Amino acid sequence: MNFYGLSSYREVIRDWYDGYRFGDAEVYSPWDVINYCDALLADPGAEPENYWANTSGNDLIRRLLKKANQTTRNEVEQLINGETISKTIRQELTYGDVEDSIDNIWSVLYSTGYLTQRGRLPGRQMKLALPNREVRELFIDLVKDWFKETTLTDSARINRFCAAFPAGDAAAIQEMLHDYLWDSISVRDTAVRMNRKENFYHRMLLGLLQSQDSWLVKSNAETGQGYSDISIQTPDRIGIVIELKYANVGDLEAACAEALKQIEDRKYAEGLKRRAVKKILKYGIAFWEKECMVAMA
Numbered sequence: 001m002n003f004y005g006l007s008s009y010r011e012v013i014r015d016w017y018d019g020y021r022f023g024d025a026e027v028y029s030p031w032d033v034i035n036y037c038d039a040l041l042a043d044p045g046a047e048p049e050n051y052w053a054n055t056s057g058n059d060l061i062r063r064l065l066k067k068a069n070q071t072t073r074n075e076v077e078q079l080i081n082g083e084t085i086s087k088t089i090r091q092e093l094t095y096g097d098v099e100d101s102i103d104n105i106w107s108v109l110y111s112t113g114y115l116t117q118r119g120r121l122p123g124r125q126m127k128l129a130l131p132n133r134e135v136r137e138l139f140i141d142l143v144k145d146w147f148k149e150t151t152l153t154d155s156a157r158i159n160r161f162c163a164a165f166p167a168g169d170a171a172a173i174q175e176m177l178h179d180y181l182w183d184s185i186s187v188r189d190t191a192v193r194m195n196r197k198e199n200f201y202h203r204m205l206l207g208l209l210q211s212q213d214s215w216l217v218k219s220n221a222e223t224g225q226g227y228s229d230i231s232i233q234t235p236d237r238i239g240i241v242i243e244l245k246y247a248n249v250g251d252l253e254a255a256c257a258e259a260l261k262q263i264e265d266r267k268y269a270e271g272l273k274r275r276a277v278k279k280i281l282k283y284g285i286a287f288w289e290k291e292c293m294v295a296m297a
Contacts, residue, residue: 019131065146174294197246228268239272239280252293259284
């Protein structure tokens, strides 16, 4: 980095491409560093990319998610959120052994660099972690795809969930949304700004609501004096405004109240009123880890 005059990017490169460990040595991914330095020399504003991950088909992670029971989903969630999991690693596996057990998939993910070790335990066990932000972003993208694929296969369930919004059934929305959160793999970005913490929940809810082809669903649309998280117009001219909040200290009730107040203060319903909807429903939805609360104005 110093040779190319890119020492000011040291922390970014460490965050994205460091984290591998061979014995006691910490190692960067050389392929990623070379590619990112090359990009920076051409454009000093270049953003880090998933160079190494894009060279593979990522089928192993897809297999892991498809085989995942609730315990495995919790383990993937721990990894994404910066924690470690302990697994027995079999380094003598052949590719044909992968399908025999989900534990074998962990071993292959370690051997192929998707996971790295953060310490050894007795009995060939290792503390495993995602090595860096590059691989974490890859896991997050694949988890989103997996959640969308698995959720949308249950059309009856998702239709009941969506129908509760124009019906004004906040209790049903809360109950079913809680079930979706329990089934999902959440991403708790503890080191980012509050609005970024809401991103996982925003995308999940938006994906569920966009399953209704006849609805006009907008994300971050300018609807008054600002941008509401989600606005909806149904074919029978019912308007729905949804504001999401992350309850940072777990106070879901206070976060819901803040969301509803923001809808009123910033007049998020005005855009729907101009479209001559017959009825407008306003929802404040608060999240904290896998808990949620839904309130109506």
